[in-house]
Amino acid sequence: MITPTWVQFGYLVVAVCFILALKGLSSPKTARRGNLIGAAGAVVAVVIVFFAAPLDHVLPILLAIAVGTAIGVIGANRVKMTGxxxxxxxxxxxGGGAAAIIALVELGALADHHPPAFDLIATAFTILVGSISFAGSIVTFLKLQEWMTTRPVTFLGYPIAYVACLVAALGAAVGVVLVPSVAVGGLLTLLGLALGVLLVLPVGGADVPIVISLLNAFTGLSVAATGYVFENLLLLVAGTLVGAAGTLLTILMARAMGRSLFSTLFGALRGGSTLG
Amino acid sequence: MSDPMVWLIFFVLAVFVGIEVISKVSSTLHTPLMSGANAIHGVILVGAIIAAGTATTTPVLVLALIAVVLASINLAGGFVVTDRMLRMFAGRKELRSRGPSTGSGR
Structure with missing residues (x-):
């Protein structure tokens, strides 16, 4: 896939918009402008991709964008400040779910063509981290919405279950690289979903924003890996920006709340509860 | 451009830019910044559109279209909710700074 120069240039402009957005968002005076610059960049990116290379199914895609945009905008406008x-x-x-789905689809396409190992590693990474982010975010949503207990949840054998799941997931990720197939990818997805749930369960309500920020960084990194597989510079740069900024922001948030990231994630395992 | 080394360079440079641009964020802006960064990774929509636009079988197309919907929610909703948060911030600041002698200024 050879990307035309004007497309690369357009992606560069969008990437600069995203950098300016993050920069703007970190100061009260420029925050709103920064966010609007980011939104403008995103619109440009979506327009560019339709003209970058010939695409099939344009009508269903436009319809899907309209549906998603409507859901997102209505949800964002209706939600109360506390929500x-x-x-x-x-x-x-x-977002993490979308990245995981795309990686699964791409794995199916790659599987028959003896793809380079780096592509498969990036694909496995996206499937795993994207599904962790998806499942973890759903649990944080349920906790904040108080549809489930906001207290840290652990159970007998939790550490064993967590480690077993982690080892199995890493094994499945290696499996995707060695024997690329959608079946192994599907298994990796399921293990990623389980890991996401296990990651967030022991986190207490007051600590949840820190975990949202961490999962936000995770999604960013999975977007970056998708960019590598698709040879799409914009996805790589935008995803990496969010991954790096999100990681730092997670640390800053934890520090501002007087918490360490480690005790937030694993405090409940050591008996001392995370803030409930 | 397919040389992994080139992509690694882009990656490392973007890591430093990402850290550098937000390193001076004030703590009141933590949540809006998280929300804005969250909106930015909604640009995965670009990948979803490419996946859907190059799909050759129906199951792949359906999955990719689901990804398009999810990514659009992330992208559009993310920027709108960030803007709402920031508008509230601005409103609150205006109230606070509206003293008897500075009625006209912001």
Whole structure:
């Protein structure tokens, strides 16, 4: 897939928009302008992709965009101020879910063509991290919405279950690289979903925003990996920006709340509960 | 451009840019910044559109279209909810700064 120069240039402009958006968002005076610059960049990116290469199924795609945009905008406009954090969690989750689905689809396409190992590693990474982000975000949403207990949830044998799941997921990720097939990818998805749930269960209500920020960084990294597989510079740069900025933001948020990231995630396992 | 090394360079440079641009964020803006960054990764929509536009079988097309819907929710909803948060912030600040002598200024 050779990308025309004007498309690369357009993606560069969009990437600069995203950098300016993050920059603007970190100062009260420029925050709103920054967000609008980011939104403008996103619109440009979506327009470019339709003209970058010939695409089939344009009508269903436009319809799907209209449906998703309507859901997102209506949800964002209707939500009460107190409900915003869980809405952000939900938005983050669906983004991670989208990345995981795309990686699964791409795995199916790659499987027959003896793809380079790096492509398969990036694909496995996206499937795993995208599904962790999806499932984890759904649980944070349920916690903040108080549709489930906001107290840290652990059970007997939780650490064993967590480690077993982690090892199995890493094994399945290696499996995707060695024997690329949609079946192994599907298994990896399921293990990723389970890991996402297990990651967030022991986190107490007050600590949940920190975890949302962490999962936000996760989704960013999975978007970056998708960019590598698709040889799409914009996805790589935008995803990496969010992954890096999101990781730092997670640390800053934890510090501002007087918490360490480690005790937030694993405190409940050591007996001391995370803030409930 | 397919040389992995080139992509690694882009990746490393973007990591430094991402860290650098937000390193001075004030703590009141943590949540809007998280929300804005969340909207930015909604640009995965570009990948979803490419996947749907190059689908050759129906199951793949259906899955890719689902990804398009999900990514659009992330992208559009993300920017709108961030803007709402920031509008509230601005409103609150206006109220606070509206003293008896500075009625006209912001």
């Amino acid at each position: 915003m954090p869980q809405l952000v969690a939900l938005f983050n989750g669906v």
